[in-house]
Amino acid sequence: MHTSFEKYLPWFTLREIPFLGNMMAKKLIDQFQSPERVLSASESELKKIDKISAKIINGITRHKTFQDKAKKELDLILNKNIKIVTLTDSSYPVLLKQINDPPPLLTYLGKLDNSAPCISIVGSRSATVYGLNTSENLAYRLAKKGFQIVSGLARGIDTRAHQGALKAKRKTIAVLGSGLNKIYPRENKTIFHAIADKGTIFSEFKADTEPFPSNFPIRNRIIAGLSCGTIIVEAAKRSGSLITARLAGEYNREVFAVPGSIQSAKSQGTHALLKQGAKLVENEMDIMDELHHFVHLKEKYPSLSLQNQEKLNYKSCKTTGPEILKFIGPYPVHIDVLIENSGMNTSRITSQLLDLELAGKVNRHQGNYYSISEENH
Numbered sequence: 001m002h003t004s005f006e007k008y009l010p011w012f013t014l015r016e017i018p019f020l021g022n023m024m025a026k027k028l029i030d031q032f033q034s035p036e037r038v039l040s041a042s043e044s045e046l047k048k049i050d051k052i053s054a055k056i057i058n059g060i061t062r063h064k065t066f067q068d069k070a071k072k073e074l075d076l077i078l079n080k081n082i083k084i085v086t087l088t089d090s091s092y093p094v095l096l097k098q099i100n101d102p103p104p105l106l107t108y109l110g111k112l113d114n115s116a117p118c119i120s121i122v123g124s125r126s127a128t129v130y131g132l133n134t135s136e137n138l139a140y141r142l143a144k145k146g147f148q149i150v151s152g153l154a155r156g157i158d159t160r161a162h163q164g165a166l167k168a169k170r171k172t173i174a175v176l177g178s179g180l181n182k183i184y185p186r187e188n189k190t191i192f193h194a195i196a197d198k199g200t201i202f203s204e205f206k207a208d209t210e211p212f213p214s215n216f217p218i219r220n221r222i223i224a225g226l227s228c229g230t231i232i233v234e235a236a237k238r239s240g241s242l243i244t245a246r247l248a249g250e251y252n253r254e255v256f257a258v259p260g261s262i263q264s265a266k267s268q269g270t271h272a273l274l275k276q277g278a279k280l281v282e283n284e285m286d287i288m289d290e291l292h293h294f295v296h297l298k299e300k301y302p303s304l305s306l307q308n309q310e311k312l313n314y315k316s317c318k319t320t321g322p323e324i325l326k327f328i329g330p331y332p333v334h335i336d337v338l339i340e341n342s343g344m345n346t347s348r349i350t351s352q353l354l355d356l357e358l359a360g361k362v363n364r365h366q367g368n369y370y371s372i373s374e375e376n377h
Contacts, residue, residue, distance in 0.1 A: 004078060009067070010035035011086050011105045012074045016066035017059040022101035024052060029087055029104065039063045076207050082107050082180055093118075096225040099251055103204035103222065107180055109196040113148065113171055117294035118226045119287065120150040120248075122241045123157030123233035124266050131234030131266065132160045134258055138231065139164025139172075141284040146295035148173055148199070150226050152219060153188055157233045157241075162191055171199040175223050177216040179209035220244040228294050229254035231281060235269030242269050245278065252333055252341075254290050256281045277330045324352040325372070328362055332369035 014035045032038045046057045086105045139149045139161040149165035151158040153174040165172035230248035235241040257278040260267025356362040
């Protein structure tokens with residue numbers, strides 16, 4: 001039997017367990033260290049996991065019931081030469097691993113490249129000429145600066161973002177709302193293959209999954225999770241791109257918005273983001289001003305391992321001041337996340353937060369969430 005089959009079958013079996021979502025799957029992997037150990041865990045061991053349901057426990061203890069479906073899907077993946085990366089692989093995208101519900105496994109075409117930071121560009125499917133040109137130009141210039149451009153391969157803004165990166169002869173990442181066997185939209189078949197050749201195409205869905213509308217909000221969290229920042233070029237008031245922006249904010253990543261005409265309904269969403277504190281973008285230097293350290297860090301710290309570079313990148317992107325201030329942005333973040341990201345002990349963080357709150361530099365929100373005060377943005 002193919003060695004890859006043996007390696008990945010437990011992951012695919014875990015994915016078939018009914019009612020098991022990504023958040024609980026991550027919790028189980030963190031606890032047991034591997035899917036094999038999760039599947040072989042006893043009922044009493046599983047009951048010790050916080051908030052695990054009886055239905056999930058029942059599914060895990062009967063996991064062999066679901067193995068045939070897992071084997072069928074894994075056979076299809078391997079026969080199509082589709083590649084797999086799992087949560088415990090060193091090549092799994094570092095920033096994506098930091099969100100609370102990363103996919104336990106991703107299937108992909110192309111090559112993984114964790115050496116360059118990612119920035120996402122998303123927006124309207126029915127964009128204006130202004131929006132389309134802005135998306136392509138920003139992608140081209142940011143790709144030249146050293147960023148991998150992430151988008152969703154959708155019509156409009158997404159397509160032009162990918163094209164801009166390819167035009168710059170740099171890498172771009174497409175995240176699908178379908179399986180890798182279902183190119184959507186069909187007219188993007190050529191660019192799909194170009195990205196597979198020069199960059200990466202990710203999907204967390206089964207290979208033959210159709211592009212159902214419900215898949216795209218799920219897909220958007222991966223776009224935001226991969227990226228140190230998200231740029232919304234053109235978005236209406238109810239645009240799906242605003243979901244990506246909201247998620248980026250929740251992940252404590254930078255959110256950027258390109259202003260449009262006040263008479264254009266297709267810019268109402270981006271203008272709403274600007275009112276909420278997103279950073280205004282007129283050209284690529286507005287992004288570089290905020291994220292320059294991501295592309296220059298390797299030169300500054302040549303001896304750092306890739307994973308440590310990524311961690312330092314993520315942690316060094318905030319303003320200077322008391323240590324904890326570097327980990328607080330305009331979007332409220334829970335104290336537990338601050339403890340995890342900073343590596344500081346609870347008493348030290350609590351003391352610094354109290355001092356900053358008294359000084360008016362941070363705001364404390366209900367439920368132990370903190371954000372930087374407006375005058376300190």
